[in-house]
Amino acid sequence: MRRRKLFKLFTDAGCVFVADKKGQRGMLRAQDRHRSLPGYQWKDTLGFKLFFLNLRIFRAIYGFIKKKTLRRIAKKSNRVSFLRELESRVDIILWRSGLVPNIWKARQLVRHGHLRLNKIKVSESGLILNPGDILELSRDYMKSQEYPLTKKIFAKKPEHLEIDYGSHRLVYLYHPEKFWYPGRFDYDYVWKGLIV
Numbered sequence: 001m002r003r004r005k006l007f008k009l010f011t012d013a014g015c016v017f018v019a020d021k022k023g024q025r026g027m028l029r030a031q032d033r034h035r036s037l038p039g040y041q042w043k044d045t046l047g048f049k050l051f052f053l054n055l056r057i058f059r060a061i062y063g064f065i066k067k068k069t070l071r072r073i074a075k076k077s078n079r080v081s082f083l084r085e086l087e088s089r090v091d092i093i094l095w096r097s098g099l100v101p102n103i104w105k106a107r108q109l110v111r112h113g114h115l116r117l118n119k120i121k122v123s124e125s126g127l128i129l130n131p132g133d134i135l136e137l138s139r140d141y142m143k144s145q146e147y148p149l150t151k152k153i154f155a156k157k158p159e160h161l162e163i164d165y166g167s168h169r170l171v172y173l174y175h176p177e178k179f180w181y182p183g184r185f186d187y188d189y190v191w192k193g194l195i196v
Helices: 002-013 021-036 045-061 067-076 079-087 090-097 103-111 139-144 187-195
Strands: 115-117 134-137 161-164 169-172
Touching (some): 045 067, 045 187, 067 187, 079 090, 079 187, 090 103, 090 115, 090 161, 134 139
Antiparallel strands (some): 115 134, 134 169, 161 169
16 A cells, blocks of 8 residues: 555656655755754754655655665765766666666566567676666567656756667666666765764
8 A cells, every 4th residue: 555655656656755745845944954053963853854865855756665675875975976876777777778667677687587688588687787887678568568658857867877669679788877766865864874
């Protein structure tokens, strides 16, 4: 039941994550209050609320990855390499490319064996890609689909991917330096919350 509600929230929004208006206003007010108070520690109630809301938006953008997984990745990396590692996961790349409508569909394709990485079947959605890797959807899966490819979810085409929509193949060119997100959140609060 919960997953259906989250999925409906994602699809109705037309993008990855859009909080309801009340939640957005509350988060922006809390951020403004927090920034206007000099030397205010982030661990107080207001800071905790900001951490919680920003982490929720961040997790929603990445398909509600478990906090445990995010913390494991954060321990091994610094601020920038953490985002690079998230952006080079198989499920995230498939979703950002526009070949699948959402992250759950990307993970389902991986679980059912419809995805190949350098002509080898992928069995784990959290697999990290290296520059030059080629991902392609299986032809059997594409033949079984009655609808054309999904419309692009993101307004900006990822620069670090070369996508061929005709053959349902993409090439991971390099690790991205710039990140674009459809939702607003403060990354400082997310990072502080993950490394504590």
